[in-house]
Amino acid sequence: MRRLGCPSCGAEIWFHNTACLSCGAELGFQPGRGLVPLGSDRGAACANRAVIGCNWVAAAPGGLCLSCAHSTVVPDLSVPGNDRRWARIERDKRMLMRLLDALGLPLRDAAGAPAPVFELRGDPIGPAPGPKVITGHAHGTITLNIAEADDAERERIRAEMGEPYRTLAGHLRHEVAHHYWDLLVAENPAALDRLRPVFGDERADYGAALERHYREGPPPGWEATHVTAYATAHPWEDFADTWAHLFHILDSMETALAYDLLRDDGLQGLEVAALAALPVERLAEPWIALSVALNAVNEAMGHGRFYPFVLSPAVLEKLEAIRRLLPVAG
Ligand SMILES: [Zn+2]
Ligand SMILES: [Zn+2]
Numbered sequence: 001m002r003r004l005g006c007p008s009c010g011a012e013i014w015f016h017n018t019a020c021l022s023c024g025a026e027l028g029f030q031p032g033r034g035l036v037p038l039g040s041d042r043g044a045a046c047a048n049r050a051v052i053g054c055n056w057v058a059a060a061p062g063g064l065c066l067s068c069a070h071s072t073v074v075p076d077l078s079v080p081g082n083d084r085r086w087a088r089i090e091r092d093k094r095m096l097m098r099l100l101d102a103l104g105l106p107l108r109d110a111a112g113a114p115a116p117v118f119e120l121r122g123d124p125i126g127p128a129p130g131p132k133v134i135t136g137h138a139h140g141t142i143t144l145n146i147a148e149a150d151d152a153e154r155e156r157i158r159a160e161m162g163e164p165y166r167t168l169a170g171h172l173r174h175e176v177a178h179h180y181w182d183l184l185v186a187e188n189p190a191a192l193d194r195l196r197p198v199f200g201d202e203r204a205d206y207g208a209a210l211e212r213h214y215r216e217g218p219p220p221g222w223e224a225t226h227v228t229a230y231a232t233a234h235p236w237e238d239f240a241d242t243w244a245h246l247f248h249i250l251d252s253m254e255t256a257l258a259y260d261l262l263r264d265d266g267l268q269g270l271e272v273a274a275l276a277a278l279p280v281e282r283l284a285e286p287w288i289a290l291s292v293a294l295n296a297v298n299e300a301m302g303h304g305r306f307y308p309f310v311l312s313p314a315v316l317e318k319l320e321a322i323r324r325l326l327p328v329a330g
């Protein structure tokens, strides 16, 4: 994330704020532009502003912003706590949407409708509840179980699954990767030829692969070739977890550069699209130095590690293969 300033008084504004804490101006975020005063010719409030604190602007009064327009199913607000869960998810989804937009990734389908779309669903409740909601992607629709917005529940699942890291941002970045595989790779013979030698053959039986993964766990020594244990389950999951890591790295490096936390003469002032235009080989060393430093800072504060992962040469090669799919990679 880059740093944002109030268009009225210049004070620094956090990405999620709806108003300037210095001068009180009501503000809205416009992707590709930054903060604009609400009520200006460009700044109509998103219709979800009052409900979930969405601080993005809509094209017209009463409309939804670019991010909210992609949520086709939203939580049932008659269930206590769902307003909070919805707000929490949309907050991280706006970070995702800003990245997708900045990286030049398509956000509409051939007919001009929003794509991918998000269905934010809660597990059924009542005397005869149906099946639980499974987070995942199918045909341009990303389903997210809104229980993941509860820190305690997400942490419980993280511990149960033995994962070092589980966040809403991570889920969103992972699931959106499946959509962009379908869009940019699945029917593109040249991309398939480049990616299969790196990720393996995705025609392997997906259901059987997941079943094997949950039964046997990752193969020994998986850290040399995969960024997470889950990535070993199937080439699609490897692609999605590695894509999520590329997003983690690009957003974190952009933020660190904006706050002058990353000293690298060649990178000063670069925003996310310019970072993504550089080969991963160029980003790896400053990223590793930054993540080691932030791991130490996080530990000093009594939190866990900031980035509990190791990027092997094979993983760097996968990150580069994904980076080259981005429109801004050139
Ligand atoms: Zn201000
Ligand atoms: Zn909105």
Ligand SMILES: [Zn+2]
Pocket: 174, 175, 178, 236, 237, 240
């Ligand atoms: Zn997946």
